[in-house]
Amino acid sequence: MNDVAPGIPLTIVEVPPPTFRSRAAAAESIDGGPRLIELLAEAENALRRGEYGAAALQTDAAEVSALWALATHWRRRSVIALSGDAVVGLATVRVPLRESLDSARIRIGVASNAREHGIGGALIDVAERIAREEGRTRLRLRAPHVAGVPFDPSAGWIESPDGVGRVPAAAASSRFLTHHGWSLAGVERVSALDLQSGAASQTEALDAQIAAALAAIEPEYALHVWSGPTPPEWLGGVANLSADLPGDAPTGHAAAGESSWDVNRVASNDVRIAAANRTALVVGVEHVPTGTLVAFSELHLWRDHPNRPALQGLTIVHPEHRGRRLGLLTKARLVRELRERAPECPGIVTWSPESDARLVSLGERLGFRPIGVEGVWTKTLEPLPEEPETDEAAVTDAATAADVAAVTDEPAAAGTPTATD
Template sequence: MNDVVIEELILPDNLDGPHGDDFRELMAVRNLVESETVGTDALSPTPESLLPHFVPNPQRHRRHFVVREGGRMVARGIMGWLTAEGAPSVSIGADVLPSHRRRGIGSQLFALMEGLAADLGRPVLQSSAIHTSSPDGERIVSSTGFGDIPADDPGAQFLLHHGYTLEMIARISSLDLTTAAASLEELRRAAAARAGDDYRVVSWIGRTPEEWLEQKAALATAMSTDEPSGGLATVADVWDADRVREHDDRQEGTGRTIYTSAVEHVPSRTLAGHTELGRLDGADKPAVQEDTLVLRAHRGHRLGMLLKGANAQFMLAHAPDTPLVTTFNKEDNEPMLRVNVEMGFVPIGAEGEWQKRV
């Protein structure tokens, strides 16, 4: 370990300027670890698409650390925390190249970040980790009782060793649009018939239209309160119209196009739910399913299927060469998982949500 150095990464203003190469190298480490775990690079973002989301903002702070051996980056760490009053937790995570595991590098990163979390006065540590989806061998079941992961998964072993508990599991799935496209219209029509005339779909590309800004903010806030959270310590993440605008600004700098469909409750002229797909421009890369939410008061009308089916069709009408869609859904969100299965999504991995109270 004498030639191993941990240093904080300075985020570049852009990838062509100072520290741009460092960020590209950090993303290469991140993507290699993830693709080695799930057996595909379908989840791997580009440096260009992720950098704008790491830029500091008033709602969330982040710090990034890298580990070098002989000048080569072999691991990275990230910590982030909401600035909302009463937020109790800090999220931390680490990626270590397979060739450099079991040498204490990940433990050093966690010790550093856990110490910084203590300095912030945050008593709850949380960590999200990608795990393999192998069905074989001994299992670790989440605290919710929904979903399990292999006990011999390296990330699971590491987090258990450091005192973390597996609170929740999100299923990572992918949909082959080349085979699913033909069935989307039938699924959408059936869902629209179930929803009835009280609901209609509105769709847009890119920035949120001014008429929907306030309601889009309400839906984004509800994502932090209505989504299943199990035993995870959470706090409402409040959005307003200005924050939606700022989010749209950052999205425009990612090289991705966001396709959004929302469902309007016609009698009240309010949005009852929404869903988003993000696609990297000019690249034969999978689209990523972003937020999907139906407000509790409007559930039971097949609006989840209506939204996801309509938005997939909307994206394909403008980007017909999109090969796949990838998505993450909590295992205890059974209604949304049923929608995914009907559409043809298949599991490719799992994301564990881990927590430790100190």
């Protein structure tokens, strides 16, 4: 036990990596084996409800297991903080395995009724220690700020270093992260498109935009629509376009910005998406004279939850083909396809960097409206001294590591590979 706050005995438990054979198998085994995965999914859901209140972004143990166990290009380690039987927080560290080998993405969250007791501080210490164990020093995490949540504006703002976007300095996450040595590196806009209100007029407006954009580019370009796994003829094109993304690309797509995309990775990612109960809906653009894929935009729909909003994934136009409204065309057509194929879908949620004026205005033209922003924070860990420390901080770390090992029934697992590659 780690007595972080008086009255709240806290245990931090590392969740062993799940094994995943099929969604059905995962669901059956939840009562027995991977109870900790279920607790992790619960904690994630509580956090997401607080962030965007959207049933949209809810998850479950089978989805968590699928996305985690079937990952081939990154490894994830997660811990949950327990107060008695109650999950009061989580921390996840995700490390890429093929590129950016000094980097890690972290997620931290504490249950809203357990904040300001030092639990977040304990979790971020554990997350940073795990990152170190994985050999990572460049850390990144995202802190959401939901539109409509009150904060004290007199405390001012923390401005994004690129000059576009800011987060409230008084927000709990801003104070917390600054206190723990993190810096704001950028701001992303979270937007939603409401597909249910004014549906008929929206459809007409979309049709007009699609017709105008198509008239300008045909017959040099042709549109292709697919749902589910990437058709074999476009696997190479999707891999090439994904690999070209810059490291700070929009992150609605979990692995955006990772350059090691190839045909096998696209195919294995399709398997993960399907196992996670999602269906991809994609509009691609072929450059007809060369037969290559030069743009695509993708959405993820929930197979068993048609009433959840769809998530926007990547939208990419090859640099040589920009300025021809291919971005607008693919996104508009995607919305149109979604309306036809899933008329009950309430909307789409998307993430775009505030600094990417083109992407932001493209979304606005299609009717997306901001629902919040996410601060992207970074921290670079200092190298550890060569000699083991004997001061108080080192003792605290050791105690936490012992707690983790004791409760998981497994060694604290320095870098147990979860990847299937």
